[in-house]
Amino acid sequence: MSDPGMRRFAGRRAVVTGGASGIGAATAARLAAEGAAVLAVDVAPEGRVAGVEYLRGDVSKEETWERVAAWGPVDVVVSNAAAVQVAPAHETSLASWDRQLSVGLTATFLAARRLLPGMSGISGLPGGSMVVTSSVHALVGLPGHPAYAAAKGGLTALTRQLAVEYGPYARVNCVLPGPVMTPAWDRVDERGRADSVRATVLGRFGEPEEVAAVIAFLASAEASFMTGACVVVDGGWSVVKDSA
Numbered sequence: 101m102s103d104p105g106m107r108r109f110a111g112r113r114a115v116v117t118g119g120a121s122g123i124g125a126a127t128a129a130r131l132a133a134e135g136a137a138v139l140a141v142d143v144a145p146e147g148r149v150a151g152v153e154y155l156r157g158d159v160s161k162e163e164t165w166e167r168v169a170a171w172g173p174v175d176v177v178v179s180n181a182a183a184v185q186v187a188p189a190h191e192t193s194l195a196s197w198d199r200q201l202s203v204g205l206t207a208t209f210l211a212a213r214r215l216l217p218g219m220s221g222i223s224g225l226p227g228g229s230m231v232v233t234s235s236v237h238a239l240v241g242l243p244g245h246p247a248y249a250a251a252k253g254g255l256t257a258l259t260r261q262l263a264v265e266y267g268p269y270a271r272v273n274c275v276l277p278g279p280v281m282t283p284a285w286d287r288v289d290e291r292g293r294a295d296s297v298r299a300t301v302l303g304r305f306g307e308p309e310e311v312a313a314v315i316a317f318l319a320s321a322e323a324s325f326m327t328g329a330c331v332v333v334d335g336g337w338s339v340v341k342d343s344a
Contacts, residue, residue, distance in 0.1 A: 108320040110135030113174050115215070117159045117207065118181035119152070120144035122282030123233060123315075126308035127178050128152045130316045139171050142181070160202035165214040174215050176319045179208040180233040182251070184284065186244040197247045204251030205258070208232055212262050212272075219270040229319045232259050232274035233311075234330065236338045239276065252276075256330050263328030271327040273318045278334020280306040301336025 114131045118124035119140025128140045128149045138152045141164065147154030155171070157164035159181045168174075183203035185196045212230065219228030235252040237245055259274040266272065279285075279296040285305075288296075297304055314333050317323055332338060 107135035108316070108322070109176065112136045112176060113172060114138045114176035114178065114319070115141060115168055115171070115174050115211075116178040116180060117141045117211070118233075119149065119154070120147050122284070123277065123280065123308045123311045124178070124180040125149050126312035127180065127315050130309070130312040131176065131178075131319070134316065136176065139168065141168060158203075159207035159210070160199075162210060165210050168211075169214050173218055175219065175228040177211055177215050177228075177230045178233070178315055178319065179211050179230065181207055182233070182235075182248070184245065184248045186287075188244055189246040192247055200247035201251050201254075204248065205254045208255060208258060212258075212266075216262065216266045216270050216272075219266070227269040227271070229323075230262065230270065230272045231315045231318045232272070233315075234259070234274045234276045236276050236278045236332065236334050238330075239332075239338055259330060260328045267327055271318075271323070273323070273326055273329045273331065275311060275314050275318070276330055276332045276334065276338075277311045278306065278332070278337035280308060280311055280333075282308055296337075299337055299340065299342070300334070301340050304335065306333065306335055 109131055114136040116124050116128040119128045120142035128138050132138045132151045139155055140147045140152050141155045141157055141159055143158055181203055183200045232255050234255040237249040238252040238256050259272055262272040311333050
């Protein structure tokens with residue numbers, strides 16, 4: 101996989117949602133370092149990635165995507181935003197369910213509807229790439245995440261569907277991160293973190309930059325024959341069990 105010193109995205113324009121922190125911020129920084137003009141979109145008050153433009157907005161709202169479209173033509177879109185509330189189904193309110201699905205799943209639909217037609221050559225633009233951030237929650241059930249898992253599972257199916265709808269001119273792939281040290285882990289105590297590390301083949305948390313490297317690969321011409329693929333980036337978390 102190429103190093104950040106390469107400029108695979110020189111002259112390209114990219115949008116990254118959830119771009120104020122974690123995997124989104126690392127991805128925005130990686131794409132910018134490789135030459136892209138990057139617009140990070142997030143509900144946070146401000147972005148903190150040097151060399152990246154920032155738009156504050158709720159990606160589950162159409163008005164935000166109208167503002168993104170006004171930024172100009174886009175070659176790469178990374179749909180990374182998510183919302184999570186930890187609770188079993190019977191303690192999850194309908195409002196919480198709706199919010200987690202709207203940010204985690206509907207936002208990707210809105211991004212695709214607004215941006216993929218331009219990538220697919222309808223407007224005469226060159227082909228582009230969309231990368232969606234799903235999760236190992238799409239593969240494995242974990243207590244307290246019914247809405248989050250539903251959103252992440254939906255994203256893998258939506259990835260395949262969008263790849264079919266907009267190929268061959270626009271490629272659509274997704275990544276499924278496992279335990280990656282992002283602000284989401286701030287709510288987890290040391291014992292919970294240690295348990296996750298023990299359940300990972302590589303024996304450690306991943307770093308946001310490691311996922312960003314895979315996203316950048318999928319978005320680049322190096323992955324030119326990949327579309328509809330879902331790539332697990334979890335240090336082996338999803339392939340190991342400690343029972344017979």
